[in-house]
Amino acid sequence: MGWIIVSARAVLAASFVSSVLAFSPGFPYGSKKVRGVNLGGWLVLEPWITPSLFDNTGNSSIVDEWTFASLQSPSVAKAALTKHWNTFITESDFAAIAAAGLNHVRLPIGYWAWDVSGGEPYIQGQLTYLDKAVGWAGKRGLKLIIDLHSAPGSQNGYDNSGRAGTADWATAGSNGPNVKRTNAVVKKIAALYRDNPSVVPVIAPLNEPAGYNGNNWLSVIKQFYYDSYGNIRYPYGSARQSNTLMLIHDAFQPLSYWNKFLAYPQYEGVAMDTHIYTIFSHGEQQMSMSDHIRSVCSRGSQLSTFGLWIIVGEWTPAHTDCAKYLLGRGSGSRYDGTYSGSTRVGSCAGLTGKASSFSSSYKTFLRQRWEAQAITYEKGQGWVQWTWKAENADEWSYQAGLANGWIPKNPTERLYPNICG
Numbered sequence: 001m002g003w004i005i006v007s008a009r010a011v012l013a014a015s016f017v018s019s020v021l022a023f024s025p026g027f028p029y030g031s032k033k034v035r036g037v038n039l040g041g042w043l044v045l046e047p048w049i050t051p052s053l054f055d056n057t058g059n060s061s062i063v064d065e066w067t068f069a070s071l072q073s074p075s076v077a078k079a080a081l082t083k084h085w086n087t088f089i090t091e092s093d094f095a096a097i098a099a100a101g102l103n104h105v106r107l108p109i110g111y112w113a114w115d116v117s118g119g120e121p122y123i124q125g126q127l128t129y130l131d132k133a134v135g136w137a138g139k140r141g142l143k144l145i146i147d148l149h150s151a152p153g154s155q156n157g158y159d160n161s162g163r164a165g166t167a168d169w170a171t172a173g174s175n176g177p178n179v180k181r182t183n184a185v186v187k188k189i190a191a192l193y194r195d196n197p198s199v200v201p202v203i204a205p206l207n208e209p210a211g212y213n214g215n216n217w218l219s220v221i222k223q224f225y226y227d228s229y230g231n232i233r234y235p236y237g238s239a240r241q242s243n244t245l246m247l248i249h250d251a252f253q254p255l256s257y258w259n260k261f262l263a264y265p266q267y268e269g270v271a272m273d274t275h276i277y278t279i280f281s282h283g284e285q286q287m288s289m290s291d292h293i294r295s296v297c298s299r300g301s302q303l304s305t306f307g308l309w310i311i312v313g314e315w316t317p318a319h320t321d322c323a324k325y326l327l328g329r330g331s332g333s334r335y336d337g338t339y340s341g342s343t344r345v346g347s348c349a350g351l352t353g354k355a356s357s358f359s360s361s362y363k364t365f366l367r368q369r370w371e372a373q374a375i376t377y378e379k380g381q382g383w384v385q386w387t388w389k390a391e392n393a394d395e396w397s398y399q400a401g402l403a404n405g406w407i408p409k410n411p412t413e414r415l416y417p418n419i420c421g
């Protein structure tokens with residue numbers, strides 16, 4: 001694959017760098033911090049964000065959007081999805097997000113909103129809501145990050161890729177049908193928003209591709225990012241760049257892996273997205289509350305020295321994996337030992353669910369961990385918390401944090417300005 005990457009780089013260098021107009025993004029990245037939330041679980045289902053949608057099916061084999069569409073009657077699935085799209089996020093959420101002093105909303109959407117083929121069961125209808133979201137964001141002065149969260153074949157095998165199980169996106173290589181379809185969807189998204197960078201300043205071409213699957217995957221991912229550069233930054237053709245920022249995920253590699261990748265001045269208008277969670281392993285579940293704060297504080301220096309603009313596009317104040325279905329529908333939690341092969345750390349009681357069950361010391365911890373992260377991630381270009389709303393996991397919910405005091409009504413307010421020392 002190496003030669004393809006080299007030749008793509010040469011082609012891009014020759015055709016794109018000579019552009020005459022300066023890149024002028026729809027938000028002053030580099031001088032003003034990104035502060036935002038994700039709209040997780042809306043246009044891409046996640047069992048842990050809306051467990052009721054899954055429980056209501058009465059079929060425990062329905063574990064992701066693929067099985068939601070394939071293991072019940074299409075009309076039942078479509079009715080449930082339509083009701084969810086109409087109610088889970090509405091204009092009032094955009095009003096509340098803006099009133100909370102946030103400036104960005106990251107909106108995950110799956111490829112199937114544009115492309116269902118080859119017998120895939122996915123149900124369409126999301127584009128109406130994407131349009132509404134753009135209108136609502138524009139009205140409130142919020143900046144939208146359109147995040148392609150799910151690619152054909154699944155880019156990571158997580159339920160939030162649409163299909164839980166095997167990640168198959170890259171296995172046929174850069175010219176395989178999955179990657180080709182993904183490129184076509186990215187082109188469509190870029191064409192939709194190329195003339196509206198003040199409302200949609202950022203396109204993220206692929207959420208969390210499984211770089212940990214090894215070098216074959218990493219080659220495909222890098223080539224896909226080069227191709228996305230052309231698709232997102234040059235949607236009018238090679239003579240004219242867009243003002244759309246391309247936000248690429250680090251594919252779970254250390255930032256050092258991406259040193260000089262798509263770097264200025266050969267490339268322009270590229271930012272890195274990294275997701276910081278300290279909860280998805282047994283070792284992390286064993287960490288103390290103060291370890292969880294120290295751990296996020298320790299990320300500041302790499303964020304402040306990385307070569308590209310870097311945004312922490314997902315993170316949470318939660319320090320356990322207790323939220324119901326977080327590790328998959330029916331999978332249990334490592335924290336309380338109900339996840340297969342895990343060793344119990346403690347009870348999940350009072351650590352997930354409704355804030356009314358949270359102790360005041362837990363809420364104080366959530367505030368400290370929230371501030372530690374906001375402070376640290378602003379050493380880069382800022383942050384986008386996962387997630388605005390969750391049915392029954394208030395420790396993850398920005399909305400619940402605001403209502404219950406562990407997230408400040410003004411995101412720059414600090415009760416613990418020295419929490420990271």
Ligand SMILES: *[C@@H]1O[C@H](CO)[C@@H](O)[C@H](O)[C@H]1NC(C)=O
Pocket residue numbers: 058059060061071
């Ligand atoms: C769930 O759906 C699968 C596939 O249609 C079916 O085999 C199974 O019997 C269903 N289970 C229940 C409890 O309905």
